[in-house]
Amino acid sequence: MIISCATQDSYPYQNEPIWSETEKAIARTAFDAALGRKLQEVIEKTKQMANAIQRSADLWDLEHYLTQRRKEIDRKYDYGYSQLTQLFGRLLQERRLSEQELRGLREDKMKLIRTFAKFLAEDVA
Amino acid sequence: MIISCATQDSYPYQNEPIWSETEKAIARTAFDAALGRKLQEVIEKTKQMANAIQRSADLWDLEHYLTQRRKEIDRKYDYGYSQLTQLFGRLLQERRLSEQELRGLREDKMKLIRTFAKFLAEDVA
Numbered sequence: 001m002i003i004s005c006a007t008q009d010s011y012p013y014q015n016e017p018i019w020s021e022t023e024k025a026i027a028r029t030a031f032d033a034a035l036g037r038k039l040q041e042v043i044e045k046t047k048q049m050a051n052a053i054q055r056s057a058d059l060w061d062l063e064h065y066l067t068q069r070r071k072e073i074d075r076k077y078d079y080g081y082s083q084l085t086q087l088f089g090r091l092l093q094e095r096r097l098s099e100q101e102l103r104g105l106r107e108d109k110m111k112l113i114r115t116f117a118k119f120l121a122e123d124v125a
Numbered sequence: 126m127i128i129s130c131a132t133q134d135s136y137p138y139q140n141e142p143i144w145s146e147t148e149k150a151i152a153r154t155a156f157d158a159a160l161g162r163k164l165q166e167v168i169e170k171t172k173q174m175a176n177a178i179q180r181s182a183d184l185w186d187l188e189h190y191l192t193q194r195r196k197e198i199d200r201k202y203d204y205g206y207s208q209l210t211q212l213f214g215r216l217l218q219e220r221r222l223s224e225q226e227l228r229g230l231r232e233d234k235m236k237l238i239r240t241f242a243k244f245l246a247e248d249v250a
Contacts, residue, residue: 043184046175059195069184
């Protein structure tokens with residue numbers, strides 16, 4: 001997956017920011033941390049739901065919950081440089097990532113990330 | 126497939142046994158008991174699997190397990206008099222139901238049930 005990112009970045013998206021190796025490392029760490037926290041949240045909720053199961057409807061509620069979370073995670077946590085500023089913007093806006101974790105990214109990315117977070121905040125409001 | 130003989134082919138099921146009200150009550154109790162045991166088995170397994178979750182792959186394994194069990198239960202535990210002898214035959218063969226629980230059904234049904242159980246046992250062997 002990541003292999004294709006180099007090509008995706010260069011052409012035909014000339015206007016996209018170029019990620020330095022340092023920035024890529026920072027982005028990957030931040031992405032992995034956010035995804036790890038999300039998965040941990042789902043694991044904890046799953047254990048809670050499972051322990052509370054009493055009848056068949058509870059079983060299929062858990063199945064539905066897991067299917068929805070899998071689809072959400074597949075759709076949202078898609079690591080590609082072309083959509084990384086949007087993903088980070090969304091995670092910032094949802095407080096699933098802190099600006100602290102993005103420290104070291106150049107201002108061109110941070111500006112895009114903050115702008116998208118702001119856009120989402122206004123969209124939600 | 127196995128779908129027995131004349132019954133399903135004929136119209137309007139003249140060859141099917143007629144279930145008396147007493148037999149319907151016995152059948153319903155036996156069916157509910159077998160389904161209840163199956164669901165309890167799935168609930169226990171689900172709790173075990175959930176408690177053992179450590180990483181994301183375990184989450185999706187649990188989702189897959191639940192989807193498979195839901196489909197299996199939907200397909201198999203279908204309460205209809207036209208397929209009840211087959212269902213009871215299968216449950217007997219799988220030791221999910223005892224002949225004891227079917228006590229009170231008339232011999233015409235018991236014969237069909239035992240024949241189907243025997244057919245499945247030979248099919249498996």
